[in-house]
Amino acid sequence: MMTTLLEMREITKAFPGVRALDSVSIQVRRGEIHAICGENGAGKSTLMKVLSGVYPAGSYDGEIIFDGELVAFRDIRDSEDRGIIIIHQELALVPQLSIAENIFLGNERSRHGVVDWRETNSRTEALLAKVGLKEPPTTKVDSIGVGKQQLVEIAKALSKDVKLLILDEPTSALQENDSRRLLDLMLELKAQGVTCIIISHKLGEVRYVADTVTVIRDGTTVSTLETKNGLSEDRIVRDMVGRDMTHRFPEHVRTPGEVLMEVEGWNAWHPEHADRQVIRNVSFTVRRGEVVGVAGLMGSGRTELAMSIFGRSYGRNISGTVRISGEPVDVSTVDRAIDAGISYVTEDRKSLGLVLDETIRFNTTLANLRDVSAGGVLNKNEETRVAEKYRDALAIRTPSVFQKTVNLSGGNQQKVVLAKWLNTTPEVLILDEPTRGIDVGAKYEIYTIINTLAAEGKGVVMISSEMPELIGMCDRIYVMSEGSLVGELSAADATQERIMSLIVNEQGVET
Template identity: 60%
Template sequence: MAENILQMRGITKTFPGVKALQDVTLEVARGEVHAICGENGAGKSTLMKVLSGVYPHGTYDGDIILEGETVQFKDIKDSEHHGVVIIHQELALSPFLSVAENIFLGNERARKGFVNWNETNTMATDLLRRVGLKLSPTVRAGEIGVGKQQLVEIAKALSKDVKLLILDEPTAALNDEDSAHLLGLVSDLRAEGISCIIISHKLNEIRAIADSVTIIRDGRTIETLSLHDGSVTEERIIKGMVGRDMAHRYPERTPSIGDEVFRVEDWTVHHPQEHSRVIIDRAHLSVRAGEIVGIAGLMGAGRTELAMSIFGRSYGSNISGSLYKNGQQIQAKNVGDAIRHGIAYATEDRKRYGLNLLDDIKRNISGAALNKLATRGWVDGSQETIVANDYRKSMNIKAPSVAAVTGKLSGGNQQKVVLSKWMYADPDVLILDEPTRGIDVGAKYEIYTIINGLAAQGKAIIVISSELPELLGICDRIYTLAEGVITAEVPIADATPEYLMQHMTKEKD
């Protein structure tokens, strides 16, 4: 049996109101590629942040044993000093610095306070060659594609004498060619004796590259499977990922579904900077009055990009396709157009895009429909307060008054403010992107009840969620999205976690 380079024992990590990890165990053999699988929110990235010192020792319970020694990382530089390097899904390169500067950022080749640029560029060139990149070390990182940026991140890791490399969704934003190149590099690193942990939803890639896979569900270790003999199928991994009790987590609802309200046809969206890169490819979907339609997709599938591009083209370039409202084609060239056509979008990132955290509840609720409160260009402050108070009570927003600063509310109450804002705007079509992300179970139930109430009013609702049980618990119909392509449409009566996951991991033809 191979010697373990890493053991994690009894890892428990708690955030306010949420136990993200509970008694997790993980063993990684020296020189192996070890995959970690689980649904979004299962705790995979949290576990890797514990391992890499992003969450330092003392903020979690349990032990990390590296090369036979118990380690207590106080920060990410400490873990790197021990040879543990993590590459996050959101790349951390500075677009304005050269590739060489990025590789040695914080680890500069310097003497007596001065950077030795000859040494820096020479060493960077060697590292780039090692990861299969033929480009000048002086080119700015922002001028190269995402696939090459990912390889630069690996070159940066290799500059730190890495022993254990952690890759979080490394191919989520890459095309097939770049993905194949990166996975080939991972295989080469294994041959050099470097151990790798790879988090990925692409099960075909995991079965192709990994030696073992550990499945995490709801913050717990479910099982570890060996992939050496080829007997573990994608269906077997999916079964471990999605099994969970869904009883009593969703309010009962009797749908009353009417005519089609909104339809998207042949919707194609390109990347906002890399204009040749297709993010959404000829997508089609529809939603009827009183219907809750889900969109299921893995990280990087294009769910948010699809929603934002529909909502006034707030994402993407070279957008083509058609939008129809009540059977009539509409033009929504900007957010204002979308709102005027009765389309609303509640973003997945409420803190950054959905709310003004420095302002009060009252101003946030009225923000999307100030025209309803304005007389001759002036907002009626008294009426604004009355409206906000009505929503505070009806939505059960826990705050002393509507003058409370929104940024001081809990995540669940912030989400209720976001929903109140769009409810006051009175849209016909409401797109909810991860409506329950980061909130506790009780608040989730309240949000589901609100969604059901909006559907009962005849609103057409689209829900994007990383949680399959959530979609199965509240939707009438579900579309699956994989690599920017709608791969299936299934009524809820026929939907199962396994069926959805199969189509969410389907490769583009």
């Protein structure tokens, strides 16, 4: 019988104007994988920050019992000394340092004050073997992919004699193969006696690894569910959002019109490696009122294609033709692309899509300051009017457009990014991973916005790593591999198996 390793009792945490946690309780058994699910802003990450000492004892009410003892952590180092290690969604690695240096950063193996590189590298090799990495310890972190960087983070945790490993959205930036590898590693660690807590919006992954699921909604514990009896995703969703969601994707009936955007013979080379072509003779079309998907594995060139079209934001020696409503347009700069009627919603909203420390008002009008200014002077009242218009239209949950964007949930941040680009009155919107890192309820709202845009006659290009999302939302799906289009599928013909078959075979175009 499993014993309890962690118990958090009646945890309450308040910030100015909001109670983030309201008497949340959770029990985690020794040797299990325990999932915490909830919508963005439900309090999941706040609860883990309380547990890991980011929010120290005294800044919250309630009790934490770990390994049979009442604990009161003063900071992260305090919780790590007890064996509680948290891996945040934004990885805490130094790209310019080696794998070994990252793993033992702040915990150096030394003799007489001098780093013992032989021991450091030897221990690193053993840790990397545990997580299934074959890279030499001296490999620079910035030379390996995000999936392997996640494994380095786990190796770093294992170097600290971890008893409880907390992973916050560990697969949000990973492709399907890397995600499955990470989830299988969690199961291996469980077999070795490591207890894990996973925070995830991907309910299929939760059901794959978790023994127990705790659902938090609006800062309170809603339910604790066992998965051994075949827990359904619909049950988890119902507890997360407080209502049934019979369909994950809103119903839509589309009748695409004439060709709105046509890209022909598009080529682009790597911005730093002049001999490396990243986009190879790509041609595609988007019709009015149509949602066109772009599928492909990480590194297939999807984002590079989008960014190179949008004002040559990526790449060099770019060539090809873009037509809007049959007329060639100049997309050689971001301003010219916007003037041509094209907008691009980046996959990285926090770094590239938003100025997080600025207000919703600031971000909403940022891409179209001409419409809220006169003679080079901003009209603050007009800025406010525009921001409030999009707040209401997109149902951005905020008491005021003067709130800093950093304080919004991921789903509401994504709506602000959409508002910023909708304010440029585009004809074509390129959406790069539009639902990455947001919960199922917020995803549904984003899907509804996309459907509304298509109904208004806009053309939408949707890049996504989630194949069910593409199949559920798109009228046609282009498939990319190694910088080329290798297939096109209609909505009626698209399945995950057919998409993957096109990716791995790279032979011809299926229509």
